[in-house]
Amino acid sequence: MNKxxxxxxxxxxxxxxxxxxxxxxxxxxxxxxxxxxxxxxYSLVAALxxxxxxxxxxxxxxxxxxxxxxxxxxxxx
Amino acid sequence: xxxxVIVLVYLLALLCLGLASKFFFRGxxxxxxxxxxxxxxxxxxxxxxxxxxTAFALVGSTGKAxxxxxGTYGLMAxxxxxxxxxxxxxxxxxxxxxxxxxGYVTQIQFFRQRFESNRLGYLLFPILVGLxxxxxxxxxxxxxxxxxxxxxxxxxHTFSADPDWIGAVPPWLSGFVVCAVVLSYVFAGGxxxxxxxxxxxxxxxMCMGILAFVLISNKLGGLHxxxxxxxxxxxxxxxxxxTLGSGEHEFVRHVGVPPLMFLSYMFIPMxxxxxxxxxxxxxTARDAxxxxxxxxxxxxxxxxxxxxxxxxxxxxxxxxxxxxPLTDDKVGAVLSIMVAKLIHSPVIIGLVTAGxxxxxxxxLDSQFLCLGSMFTNDIVLHRAGPGRYDDRQIISIARxxxxxxxxxxxxxxxxxxxxxxxxxxxxFSGFAAxxxxxxxxxxxxxxxxxGAYASIVAAMLTWLWFFHLSxxxxxxxxxxxxxxxxxxxxxxxIAMFVVSLLTPAPHPDTIRRFFPK
Numbered sequence: 001m002n003k004x005x006x007x008x009x010x011x012x013x014x015x016x017x018x019x020x021x022x023x024x025x026x027x028x029x030x031x032x033x034x035x036x037x038x039x040x041x042y043s044l045v046a047a048l049x050x051x052x053x054x055x056x057x058x059x060x061x062x063x064x065x066x067x068x069x070x071x072x073x074x075x076x077x
Numbered sequence: 078x079x080x081x082v083i084v085l086v087y088l089l090a091l092l093c094l095g096l097a098s099k100f101f102f103r104g105x106x107x108x109x110x111x112x113x114x115x116x117x118x119x120x121x122x123x124x125x126x127x128x129x130x131t132a133f134a135l136v137g138s139t140g141k142a143x144x145x146x147x148g149t150y151g152l153m154a155x156x157x158x159x160x161x162x163x164x165x166x167x168x169x170x171x172x173x174x175x176x177x178x179x180g181y182v183t184q185i186q187f188f189r190q191r192f193e194s195n196r197l198g199y200l201l202f203p204i205l206v207g208l209x210x211x212x213x214x215x216x217x218x219x220x221x222x223x224x225x226x227x228x229x230x231x232x233x234h235t236f237s238a239d240p241d242w243i244g245a246v247p248p249w250l251s252g253f254v255v256c257a258v259v260l261s262y263v264f265a266g267g268x269x270x271x272x273x274x275x276x277x278x279x280x281x282x283m284c285m286g287i288l289a290f291v292l293i294s295n296k297l298g299g300l301h302x303x304x305x306x307x308x309x310x311x312x313x314x315x316x317x318x319x320t321l322g323s324g325e326h327e328f329v330r331h332v333g334v335p336p337l338m339f340l341s342y343m344f345i346p347m348x349x350x351x352x353x354x355x356x357x358x359x360x361t362a363r364d365a366x367x368x369x370x371x372x373x374x375x376x377x378x379x380x381x382x383x384x385x386x387x388x389x390x391x392x393x394x395x396x397x398x399x400x401x402p403l404t405d406d407k408v409g410a411v412l413s414i415m416v417a418k419l420i421h422s423p424v425i426i427g428l429v430t431a432g433x434x435x436x437x438x439x440x441l442d443s444q445f446l447c448l449g450s451m452f453t454n455d456i457v458l459h460r461a462g463p464g465r466y467d468d469r470q471i472i473s474i475a476r477x478x479x480x481x482x483x484x485x486x487x488x489x490x491x492x493x494x495x496x497x498x499x500x501x502x503x504x505f506s507g508f509a510a511x512x513x514x515x516x517x518x519x520x521x522x523x524x525x526x527x528g529a530y531a532s533i534v535a536a537m538l539t540w541l542w543f544f545h546l547s548x549x550x551x552x553x554x555x556x557x558x559x560x561x562x563x564x565x566x567x568x569x570x571i572a573m574f575v576v577s578l579l580t581p582a583p584h585p586d587t588i589r590r591f592f593p594k
Binding site: 009012013016017018019021022023024025027030031032033035036038039040042043044046047050051053054058059061062063065066067068070 | 147148150151154155156158159162163166170171173174175177178179300301303304309312313314315336339340343364365366369372373374375376377379380384387388391593594
């Protein structure tokens, strides 16, 4: 998989820890506390990131593999 | 009475929809357990999202925001949006491919073969069942409480035997009706019925959450006025304490979220990677492409449900809401109190109650079905060996187990202690602690049978230790800041890594079988 994908996902995990907004009581659009507005926006950014990940790193081979007949002769329990 | 009629109409509609899906039932066990891998993108999104969202999505989120403030969203919702999608992408799609190729319908079938161990299934089975059962009970008790609150005083003469019933539909009756409705459609159509019903339920609870949000904000004078009157300490995440109540009823509420708790809470949503009922939903997907919509839209669906509920919870802290000083064990009532106090409409009360029931039942059906599937496939069919039962017999066995599981859960719900709700976070933490097992099974060729045993044992022992320290339930953080799930997860991951490296690698055939080139 594209290493850039891992980097973007790691960055997304880091951005979840918005320590700079912890005590920010400002209101965005006059009704959303800044910390809540940030995380609502974060949810949308996460969705966009996943759309991008699916575009650039979709595991096509898995679907084809799942449809191939099983030639391994069962498990080795 | 109008509100009760609305709830009954909702239950009837759900029942009809679930039973209607039986007309598409193909009569095979594969159709009963995994809908013959035929569920498309939209229904997969709705059924997976509905299953991951319990009553907590509407009721708990509002209560938690009332208690801790806006930090609730980042703590539980935006983190889930990211981590759930991560599990769907990295675990779900791969398990779907493996499950489809080898005909698995339960997790244990996969783990037994991947780790070349029959006994691993017998170790994992009671752990998975033990972690699902409290989760199921919470759903049934949540439904009972919701109906009890809505019908308070409606039947002063009929239901007066117990003062706790307050003239409302008693819990034994509402629990019975909820279990009977869910059982009817799961019994009839299996996972296809569950997927159809979940889609309907998810749409209902999403719409009802938005409806409650719009109506409550209007009553409080609009979005700006509603937030202006809220307690300022709930608008930030800085930890603080406020004193509520008076006299002997005085108590301290801890508002805000410590940063380390915020960080370590990220491990809890990993539980979806090991939920047996989510595994079964993944396998219903028609193709791998069906996952695309679920992966992308899951964070957005979470936002649509949680942002309004968190705002309602924060608004409830203000004087205009007129909320009594609720102790932490009663904050789950915030949404219903806000609806009852501010809206006064039995129609809206009925619709919101239907929404809460939809959130509860969308998880219950999948859990009942998955337990029935596990008993059938991992115990009965596994012990009997292949070819012993034909498809019709397998479906009959599965249906018998589903009936047995529902009946047992219903009886347990009558006996369950009232603090069963405190077990929710521990159930999720237990599943999350097992995630290193599934992740290494899928991505690390060197992961061995001994490593798998060590990972399960280490994760469960640390979980049991922290569960004991918590006093067997309730919120507990190590040093007041770190969620125990992070340490249980680490113990499971380290045990898997170290023991796998110290033991012989899996057979090359096993590697070839589970790691497509």
